[in-house]
Amino acid sequence: MIDEEKLADVENTLPSGAHSIKGSSGDHENGFTHETSEENSSLIVNGHSLVPKPKIFPARDQELLRIIGQFLNDAGLSETASCLTRESQCSLEHPAAAKLRQHVLLGNWKAAEGCLEELRKVVSNSSHVQKMRYLLFEQKYLELLDEDRVLEAIKCLRRDIASVAERQSCCHYLASLAMYPSAEQVRKTTTWPGKGKQSRLQLMDKFCEYLPPSVLLPRNRLKKLMEQSLQHQISNCTYHVVTPAHSHANSSHEHINSCSSSECNDLDLDLLSAASKTQNSSSLSLLTDHRCSKSEFPCRMKQTIMDLEEYLYCKFNHKGNTLAAAGKSAHIQLYTVTVHHRLKPFERKLDNETPVAFFAWSPDDRYLLSCGLRSQSKAIVWNMATLDRLVRVSNTPEDCLSTACWLPNSTQFAVAGIQGHFYLCDLTGNIERSWEGIRVIDLAALHRENTVLAADNHNRVRSYTADMDSTVVQTDKEIISIEVSKCDQFLLCTMKKGGGLQFFHLESGTLLMRLAGLKQEKDFIYSSFGGSPDESYVASGSEDKCVYIWHRSKQLPIAVLSGHTKQVNCVDWNPVIHSMLVSVSDDCTIKVWGPAPPLDSEGANAEASLHNDSLLGGGSSGNPRGFESNEDDDDEDDGMDAEDLRVTRNGGSVVSQGIPGSSQLSEGHSSRGRRYPVFLERQRTVTDVHSQSESSLGSTQDAASSLEQSSYSFGWL
Numbered sequence: 001m002i003d004e005e006k007l008a009d010v011e012n013t014l015p016s017g018a019h020s021i022k023g024s025s026g027d028h029e030n031g032f033t034h035e036t037s038e039e040n041s042s043l044i045v046n047g048h049s050l051v052p053k054p055k056i057f058p059a060r061d062q063e064l065l066r067i068i069g070q071f072l073n074d075a076g077l078s079e080t081a082s083c084l085t086r087e088s089q090c091s092l093e094h095p096a097a098a099k100l101r102q103h104v105l106l107g108n109w110k111a112a113e114g115c116l117e118e119l120r121k122v123v124s125n126s127s128h129v130q131k132m133r134y135l136l137f138e139q140k141y142l143e144l145l146d147e148d149r150v151l152e153a154i155k156c157l158r159r160d161i162a163s164v165a166e167r168q169s170c171c172h173y174l175a176s177l178a179m180y181p182s183a184e185q186v187r188k189t190t191t192w193p194g195k196g197k198q199s200r201l202q203l204m205d206k207f208c209e210y211l212p213p214s215v216l217l218p219r220n221r222l223k224k225l226m227e228q229s230l231q232h233q234i235s236n237c238t239y240h241v242v243t244p245a246h247s248h249a250n251s252s253h254e255h256i257n258s259c260s261s262s263e264c265n266d267l268d269l270d271l272l273s274a275a276s277k278t279q280n281s282s283s284l285s286l287l288t289d290h291r292c293s294k295s296e297f298p299c300r301m302k303q304t305i306m307d308l309e310e311y312l313y314c315k316f317n318h319k320g321n322t323l324a325a326a327g328k329s330a331h332i333q334l335y336t337v338t339v340h341h342r343l344k345p346f347e348r349k350l351d352n353e354t355p356v357a358f359f360a361w362s363p364d365d366r367y368l369l370s371c372g373l374r375s376q377s378k379a380i381v382w383n384m385a386t387l388d389r390l391v392r393v394s395n396t397p398e399d400c401l402s403t404a405c406w407l408p409n410s411t412q413f414a415v416a417g418i419q420g421h422f423y424l425c426d427l428t429g430n431i432e433r434s435w436e437g438i439r440v441i442d443l444a445a446l447h448r449e450n451t452v453l454a455a456d457n458h459n460r461v462r463s464y465t466a467d468m469d470s471t472v473v474q475t476d477k478e479i480i481s482i483e484v485s486k487c488d489q490f491l492l493c494t495m496k497k498g499g500g501l502q503f504f505h506l507e508s509g510t511l512l513m514r515l516a517g518l519k520q521e522k523d524f525i526y527s528s529f530g531g532s533p534d535e536s537y538v539a540s541g542s543e544d545k546c547v548y549i550w551h552r553s554k555q556l557p558i559a560v561l562s563g564h565t566k567q568v569n570c571v572d573w574n575p576v577i578h579s580m581l582v583s584v585s586d587d588c589t590i591k592v593w594g595p596a597p598p599l600d601s602e603g604a605n606a607e608a609s610l611h612n613d614s615l616l617g618g619g620s621s622g623n624p625r626g627f628e629s630n631e632d633d634d635d636e637d638d639g640m641d642a643e644d645l646r647v648t649r650n651g652g653s654v655v656s657q658g659i660p661g662s663s664q665l666s667e668g669h670s671s672r673g674r675r676y677p678v679f680l681e682r683q684r685t686v687t688d689v690h691s692q693s694e695s696s697l698g699s700t701q702d703a704a705s706s707l708e709q710s711s712y713s714f715g716w717l
Contacts, residue, residue: 057088065090071222094122097216100207104200109140119211128210134164139203141174143195146183153178226286233290238551238558239297240290241531241579241595294559295596297549298531298581301563303342303592307333311584312357313526313570317365320576324368325584326356332370332382341580341594350382357524358403362410363447367427369404369413379404379415381427391429395421405445405452414452414464416440422454435464444484444491453491455479461491473509475502480520485529490552492538494520494527501527501540503552515550517557518542523567530573530581539581541568547583547593563591 057065065084069092072081085091092098100115113136120129137160144153157174165171180186183194193199201219208218218224234240284290309329316323316337323343326332332350335343352370359370367390368382379393379401393401393415400417407413412432416422422440424433439457446453452464453472461473461482473491477499483492484506491504501515518525519542531537531549538550547561547568566586574580581593 055088057090062088062090066092066217067222067225070217074220093217094119094215096122097211101204101216104136104139104203105197107143107200109136112136119215122215123211125210130164131166132207132210134161134166134170135203135206137161137164138174139199142177142186142190142192142199145177145180145186146195148183150178230284230286230290233284235536235553237290237292238554239292239294240536241292241297296579297559298579298593298595299549299559299561300594300596301561301591302594304563305335305343305345305590305592307588307590310586310588311569311590312524313359314572314582314584314590315359315361315570316572316574316582317361318363318575319365320574320580322365323572323582324350324359324361325590326352326359326370327584328355330355332356332359332368335590337574337577337580341574341577341592343582343590343592348387350387352380353378360404360406360413362406362413363408364410366410367406369406369415371402371404371415373402381413381429391427393423393425393429395423395431395434403440403443405443407445407450407452408447409450412450414443414445414454416443416454418457424452433466435469441479442481444482446484446488447486448488453482453484455482455493461493471509472506473504475499480524481526483527483529485535487534490529492527492529494525494540497521501538501550503538513552513555515540515557516555517550517560518546518548519544524569526570526572528572530575530578532578537573539571539573541571541583541585543567545585545587547571547581549581561593564589 065088069081069084069090072078072084073092081092093101096115096118100112100119103109103112103115113133116129116132116136120126123129137156141153141156141161144150144156154175157171157178161174162171177186177190180189186192187194193202204216205219208216307327307329309327311325311327313327314323314325321337323335323337324332325335330352332352334346334349336346338344350368350370352372354372356370357373359368361368366384368384369379370382371379381390381393382388383390398419399421400419401415401421401423402417404413404415411427412424414422414424416438418439418441420437420439422435422438423431425431438454440454441457442455444453445451450465453461454464455461457478459475459478460471461475461479462469463472473493475493475495478496479493480496481494484490485492489506490512491506493502493504495502498521500518500520502511503513503515504510505512515538518540521543523543525541525543527538527540529535529538531539536552538552540548542548545562545564545566545568547564548557549559549561550557561583564583564585564587568583568585571581571583574582579595583591583593585591
């Protein structure tokens with residue numbers, strides 16, 4: 001029967017004078033002929049159909065409709081998908097391809113072979129059908145072996161596979177699988193998942209490589225497109241840093257006093273559990289474009305640790321739970337990273353024989369390899385489980401070993417120096433290989449190959465393996481440090497005399513970009529990849545007292561962090577907590593950088609409470625200052641109260657301990673309007689652990705006073 005609503009709609013489109021078209025076919029009213037057909041419910045006026053013709057969609061819209069239909073089918077909405085196909089008249093895939101999928105999933109190999117012959121006319125290259133037949137017979141053969149039907153599998157191999165195999169070696173390999181005593185060993189050897197839906201879907205994915213997408217649509221196409229779109233938005237997001245979820249662990253378990261036991265190997269448990277809850281593409285919304293604000297980027301100074309010696313180098317271990325820092329003093333200070341992304345010093349240090357200019361963590365974090373200044377000749381391997389010296393490396397008294405790197409196996413390392421000494425050693429200190437006459441400035445190693453990269457005094461970077469060596473990069477200025485990305489695709493070279501940072505593609509040696517902005521003339525400056533799982537950011541120190549951060553796709557820095565009062569020698573990203581950045585400087589400080597705290601009501605109330613306490617006279621008089629400053633206005637993150645702090649010097653480094661006392665805010669702080677950083681002024685009690693004499697105490701306080709400004713300088717760009 002004719003749809004009454006459709007007839008009513010058509011009546012409204014008739015010209016004036018044309019009245020009701022309801023009635024029998026062939027009615028004549030006002031000179032218009034109205035015809036209806038119950039077979040297709042079409043309406044004709046004066047020989048012209050009033051029912052619109054099916055819409056013809058552009059090619060791109062047809063592809064989109066097919067992709068949506070596939071998604072609906074995969075989601076179990078088959079009736080909706082059928083309605084979409086019927087109304088749009090866009091079939092999801094070729095009928096023969098649809099039958100092929102059905103027969104493969106059911107294991108009807110003979111019928112599936114017939115479908116492949118039907119598809120021969122839509123495949124441009126006839127050899128592709130032959131390859132698909134081989135894949136089909138291979139699946140059949142493996143399933144027969146999986147069911148322990150060896151004789152039938154051998155027949156399939158002789159009759160079917162041998163007739164379509166391109167190489168005889170393929171048949172020999174498949175025949176060897178029949179000799180395995182169990183199907184489990186076959187699956188283990190071939191990494192084949194076994195008989196079932198998973199392996200058959202993988203077979204259909206292989207067919208997609210030989211069939212055009214107009215014939216067979218690749219699986220999960222809509223999801224892949226959405227994932228690519230989100231990844232593109234993330235890669236183009238200037239300030240996208242994966243931030244671990246905040247952990248509310250008890251602060252009493254944060255501070256590890258010593259690394260002399262097996263506890264040092266378990267420091268990462270809480271840290272990794274917090275960092276595992278990271279933001280990835282699956283957590284982003286499809287409803288809006290992704291864009292991070294600058295407040296989520298590590299541009300905020302979170303903590304300052306002051307020492308009495310200049311820091312030259314710092315480096316996180318690969319687990320991201322320990323930071324090592326060293327400088328002109330003859331020791332390496334270790335810090336544990338708390339779940340609140342603060343640094344807590346270990347009581348025990350690595351007492352080196354000479355000032356430390358460089359060190360490297362082994363890939364398994366079990367060892368630390370330290371080197372002295374250029375005038376020193378020693379390299380020392382430390383056992384990080386016991387903090388004891390494992391071996392001292394030196395071939396001759398004239399050796400000058402100032403840089404080092406580990407090979408991926410954690411049992412071999414390379415050490416070198418500017419005076420032409422270059423060795424490959426093992427954990428016993430035995431020199432396995434040496435290269436003479438190469439004046440090495442800095443070393444780095446690939447993460448997946450036993451290849452050492454060495455920057456030498458000829459303005460180049462060369463790769464060294466057990467068999468050969470070759471030039472990878474040639475530059476126009478002197479190189480002072482190099483860094484390799486975790487994917488082994490990119491090389492970062494810090495140049496001397498205004499050369500800035502040069503960003504190379506490692507395999508081709510192509511210069512991708514010159515990162516501009518930093519000041520570098522003569523001293524050693526160390527840079528670092530990081531900031532995200534794919535290391536999308538580069539951070540570097542500078543001689544102008546600032547920390548520079550670039551996105552790998554941008555030549556100019558996206559952030560310049562001020563806070564140090566002298567040259568910044570080294571910057572390092574935490575490899576696990578991507579929003580944590582650490583810098584060390586000649587001003588004898590270590591600074592921790594992180595994102596700004598969220599503006600919530602709880603934080604605002606805490607800030608107002610601290611401000612009111614200072615106005616009411618809380619805290620000690622005289623506005624005294626302390627060595628360590630947490631520039632974040634949320635001291636609960638440090639696991640201690642703001643009014644329960646004092647500073648104690650322990651062998652030159654500063655640690656926080658509790659004392660009932662005071663807390664004050666620096667002058668000019670306002671709790672109204674815009675939220676400003678809160679700088680806590682703490683009561684200072686400095687104690688020399690080596691001497692309790694009054695004279696020693698006074699000298700330490702004088703040294704602290706001369707450096708106190710660097711604890712409170714802060715910049716936000």
